Amino acid sequence: MIRLKARTKIMAALGVAVGIAAWLAATTEPSDWRYPKLLLTQLPKMPFRYFV
Amino acid sequence: MPDYDVVVIGGGIGGLTTAALCQKAGMKTLVVEQADRIGGCCSTFVTPEGFHFDVGASVVEVTRSLEELFKRLGLSREDYVPLVPVDPIYDYCDNTRGVRFAYPTSVEETAKVIAEFSPEDARAFLKFAEDYAPKIRELVDNFFYAPSLGFLDTLRLIVKYPGMLTVLPMFVTTHQKIVARYFKHQDVLASMAFQSFYAGLPPDMCAGLYAVVGLLEHDGIYYPKKGGMITIPAGIKQAFEDLGGETRMGARAVRVMVENRRAVGVELWDGTEITAGNVVGAINAKKLYMDMIGREHIPWHVWRGVESLVLSMPCPMIYLGVDYEPPLRAHHTLTLTDPRAMNDYWSNYYLKGKLYEKDGRIEVMGLVSWASRVDPTLAPPGKHVLTHMGLAPYNLAGNDWDRFKERYIDLAIETIERYIIPDLADHVVYRDMATPKDLERMLLHPGGAVYGIQTDLSHMAVFRPANRSKCIRNLYLAGASTHPGGGVPAVVAGGIITGELVVKDNG
Ligand SMILES: Cc1cc2nc3c(=O)[nH]c(=O)nc-3n(C[C@H](O)[C@H](O)[C@H](O)COP(=O)(O)OP(=O)(O)OC[C@H]3O[C@@H](n4cnc5c(N)ncnc54)[C@H](O)[C@@H]3O)c2cc1C
Numbered sequence: 170m171i172r173l174k175a176r177t178k179i180m181a182a183l184g185v186a187v188g189i190a191a192w193l194a195a196t197t198e199p200s201d202w203r204y205p206k207l208l209l210t211q212l213p214k215m216p217f218r219y220f221v
Numbered sequence: 222m223p224d225y226d227v228v229v230i231g232g233g234i235g236g237l238t239t240a241a242l243c244q245k246a247g248m249k250t251l252v253v254e255q256a257d258r259i260g261g262c263c264s265t266f267v268t269p270e271g272f273h274f275d276v277g278a279s280v281v282e283v284t285r286s287l288e289e290l291f292k293r294l295g296l297s298r299e300d301y302v303p304l305v306p307v308d309p310i311y312d313y314c315d316n317t318r319g320v321r322f323a324y325p326t327s328v329e330e331t332a333k334v335i336a337e338f339s340p341e342d343a344r345a346f347l348k349f350a351e352d353y354a355p356k357i358r359e360l361v362d363n364f365f366y367a368p369s370l371g372f373l374d375t376l377r378l379i380v381k382y383p384g385m386l387t388v389l390p391m392f393v394t395t396h397q398k399i400v401a402r403y404f405k406h407q408d409v410l411a412s413m414a415f416q417s418f419y420a421g422l423p424p425d426m427c428a429g430l431y432a433v434v435g436l437l438e439h440d441g442i443y444y445p446k447k448g449g450m451i452t453i454p455a456g457i458k459q460a461f462e463d464l465g466g467e468t469r470m471g472a473r474a475v476r477v478m479v480e481n482r483r484a485v486g487v488e489l490w491d492g493t494e495i496t497a498g499n500v501v502g503a504i505n506a507k508k509l510y511m512d513m514i515g516r517e518h519i520p521w522h523v524w525r526g527v528e529s530l531v532l533s534m535p536c537p538m539i540y541l542g543v544d545y546e547p548p549l550r551a552h553h554t555l556t557l558t559d560p561r562a563m564n565d566y567w568s569n570y571y572l573k574g575k576l577y578e579k580d581g582r583i584e585v586m587g588l589v590s591w592a593s594r595v596d597p598t599l600a601p602p603g604k605h606v607l608t609h610m611g612l613a614p615y616n617l618a619g620n621d622w623d624r625f626k627e628r629y630i631d632l633a634i635e636t637i638e639r640y641i642i643p644d645l646a647d648h649v650v651y652r653d654m655a656t657p658k659d660l661e662r663m664l665l666h667p668g669g670a671v672y673g674i675q676t677d678l679s680h681m682a683v684f685r686p687a688n689r690s691k692c693i694r695n696l697y698l699a700g701a702s703t704h705p706g707g708g709v710p711a712v713v714a715g716g717i718i719t720g721e722l723v724v725k726d727n728g
Contacts, residue, residue: 181372189678192393203426203564204395211679217526218684219371220691221506 182216225251227723228487228497230474230513233261234709235700236503237457238290238716239723243501244466245294246724251495252458252466253487255473258451259458261664262671262701263709265449265599272606272651273599274540275450277660277671278709279590279608280307280552281443282434283361286713287453293717294460302456304443307595311588312551313412313558314641320408323551328354328439339406349403353433360388360430361437365714368722369682369704370689392678394429396420397560407559414560415588418612419708420676421533423567424560428678444552444595453709473665477502477509477696479518484696499695499723503716505666505673506530506686506702514693523692530686532615533676533707534571535657535669536587539609539633542651547605547642549591556640557586566612574618576632585633587611589641604650609633615657615668622656630654672707673700681706688719689726697723 173181190212227243229236232254244250258264262277281287284304291298309323322338324331328350336343363382368374379385391399396417404410416435417427424432445452458468476488477500486496502509510519510527519527557577566577566586576583593605600606611633617625630652638645657669666673674680685704690696699719701707706715 178371185372189393201395201398201425203568204428207422207426208678211529211531211677214526214529215679215684217522217529218679219526220520220523221510221526221530221686 178219179216182219186212186215223486223496223498225249225495225497226727227251227499227501228253228495229501229503229699230477230487230509231261231503231700232256232259232454232458232468232470233503233700233712234263234454234457235703235712235716235719236501237454237461238713239501239503239697239699239720240466241290241294241457241461241464242717242720243723244461244464248499248724248727250461250466251497252461252468253472253474253489253495254468254470255665256663257470259468259470260451260454262660262666263450263453265451268542268651268653270542270651271601272540272542272604273449273592274606274608275590275592276655276663277536277538277610278450279592279610281453281709283437283440283710284443285361286365286710286717289366290457290713290717291460294464296460296463301460302453303446305446305595307442307444307552309551310438310442311553311555312549313408313555315408315556316640316643322408322412324412326439326441331439335406335409339409342404342406342409345403345405346409350436350439354436354439356384356388356391357430357433357436358440359384364682365705365711366717368688368718369685370687370691371683375683388430391429391433392681395425396427396429396432397424397564399429399432400424400560411559412555414563415555415558417563418534421670421672422675422677423563425564426567426677428676428681442552444592447596447598449592449596449599474513477513477693479514479693482518482692483694484690499697499727501697501699501719501723503699505670505700506698507532507674508665508667509698519692530680530702531675532668532670533672533674534612535615535660536671537611537613537629537654537656537669538660539611539630539654540652541607541609541634541645541649542600543605543607543645543648544603544650545605545648547591547607547645547648549589549594549642552591552594554589554591554641556589556636557584562586571612571614574614574616576613583632584639585609585611585613585629585636587633589637609637613657622658626654626656629656673702676706688715689722
């Protein structure tokens, strides 16, 4: 079992969150903005949710 | 020596599943349930007039998780939870425009139904099923039963089932986008859109995954042979008790006892303390952490995560007893599910605490379920039961659910009369409803939220409360607000994950 430090985990969670944001930005048409907006408003909360 | 090896808070589907697996592994297990009826949202109550109404859930879409549970228990699912298939899956009906069609279980037959008014969409439906049915089956078969405690679990899952990678784009695109890629006809789009509310979000804000979940219904949807939806939790409870487990009804837990960040038992409303080696919270995760454990035991960053969890949309339920066989053709009939209306409803009504208005008139969106079609014993002879599962906000702007309740039932009946059953009001002999506040009071279910916590990408998998607590040792979670999510099949699957974690961690 690999054990990671909390800092590493936060960085990994942030990395995934930023990755998702980049993916969304690349794949979303301007007319479909509500889902990305929902996710973007949730993005800062995701690293914390990862620990729940 | 603690009183029990495991104490489970909540006798819903999630808690009972976990409890049965722990008991099967030889762990002395107790379930405490605050209500006097088992099953929580998946239950059935009886009125003095002899009508049996399902509290919330009205059908089971995927039975594999129930099969998996009973296989692990070494028992027969059929003996404990007899189910019958429900066909057609649902009827789409709009009498205002003279539109009505029902989708049968068979994909080919469904395409034939669509072909009658849109040959192009019928071909698209076959292609849609061909493209997505294998993917959604793969997702359900793998993701549902694998823990999602951290990124390593996700990685393990992908390494084990590389096909999962083909499913990931469905999480970042929307329901609306996927459906619009295939279908053009307004009524076909409307017949698909309601699936998005299974996630508690409108089609343009809901993960694309939910556009394809409906395909699973074409593998068959099921209803208990006799007794209503309570038959499912009652069957799991029976199995649990046959294995030696104990259930205490009317036993509300008020606190998880925690010592040095380790769960050591549960305190009940009357002050009784029950000690246990492991505690399973099979209730809303946000409520469990915030009200029953408390800030003093939870690190600040976890607390921030808990606080940030968004509850899913509530679904008020209306219960109608009628004195005739209603002119319906399926177990479920949809009303008012035009995707544009659903998108509009979210931002212009739901978020503002209002009910949907069309042409200056309040209309109640939703789904009518006719359970006594499958099981006539749910109503007295010659009578039938109908339930209406609606969409409405928890807080009504300028009004109060307790005051508004009767008016809401009137409005729902008027809407059903307009779209589906013209003479309904003349045949109603029993009427009642569970408002979001009632569901909260009855089930201690915050916000009356249909799936506990909202189901969007930011609340899924590693971002949904974990089945094994990450901050309190010997504390586990089960139920709709944990991975993999809400709905009877997912909650059973989550209960299996949690049960297996408890057993594995305890050697
Ligand atoms: C209106 C509605 C319609 C739905 N329709 C469908 C459907 O058609 N098909 C489908 O698959 N799913 C449906 N669902 C979702 C499905 O019913 C739920 O996801 C599932 O039943 C949740 O099970 P659970 O064990 O997580 O929680 P619950 O069913 O909420 O059970 C939790 C239990 O814990 C008890 N409890 C709460 N607090 C305490 C406490 N402090 N101490 C002791 N006991 C406590 C409650 O009384 C309850 O019995 C619907 C849900 C709702 C609300």
